[in-house]
Amino acid sequence: MAVITIGAEIADGGQQFGNDYTILNYNHPANGTGKITAVSIKYGTDATGVKVIIFEEVGANTFTARSSAALGDLAAGEHADIAVDLDVVAGDFIAFYQVTGNPRFIDNGHDGIYRKAGDQSAGVGVDFGAFLDDDGEMWALGEGETVAVGGAPSGSVGGLLIL
Numbered sequence: 001m002a003v004i005t006i007g008a009e010i011a012d013g014g015q016q017f018g019n020d021y022t023i024l025n026y027n028h029p030a031n032g033t034g035k036i037t038a039v040s041i042k043y044g045t046d047a048t049g050v051k052v053i054i055f056e057e058v059g060a061n062t063f064t065a066r067s068s069a070a071l072g073d074l075a076a077g078e079h080a081d082i083a084v085d086l087d088v089v090a091g092d093f094i095a096f097y098q099v100t101g102n103p104r105f106i107d108n109g110h111d112g113i114y115r116k117a118g119d120q121s122a123g124v125g126v127d128f129g130a131f132l133d134d135d136g137e138m139w140a141l142g143e144g145e146t147v148a149v150g151g152a153p154s155g156s157v158g159g160l161l162i163l
Contacts (some may be wrong), residue, residue, distance in 0.1 A: 004032035024095035027112035047101025
């Protein structure tokens with residue numbers, strides 16, 4: 001099976017988002033169809049109620065959750081290779097949610113982040129509104145059929161990363 005990647009490359013960022021938001025990375029869709037099997041994540045502060053979510057785009061600014069996994073409470077710092085079992089289809093997008101905690105992002109002028117208040121892990125036809133002007137450092141790794149979809153990171157190891 002081929003490796004599936006989804007999300008943006010890892011980098012050191014200083015932007016922070018508040019609590020109780022679902023944050024979706026639109027810049028780098030999944031490059032294949034199959035299962036996401038591992039995620040890695042990093043927070044600048046302790047985080048509670050962390051979830052990873054795979055979304056399909058169903059309309060302009062509108063998304064439906066395909067699959068999600070609860071990661072629970074995570075201490076500040078990096079957590080590598082957390083086992084998950086998430087369905088993903090080529091072109092899907094990765095997102096995360098946390099009740100509390102301060103994930104960080106790069107403020108680099110890319111229109112690549114959608115943000116919606118609350119836990120959208122079961123959302124159907126959720127309108128995320130306009131882009132934020134940041135690029136999220138979150139991505140995941142899995143196995144399945146590789147399909148040519150642009151934007152996936154190369155040379156990275158790990159999964160979902162929030163700096």
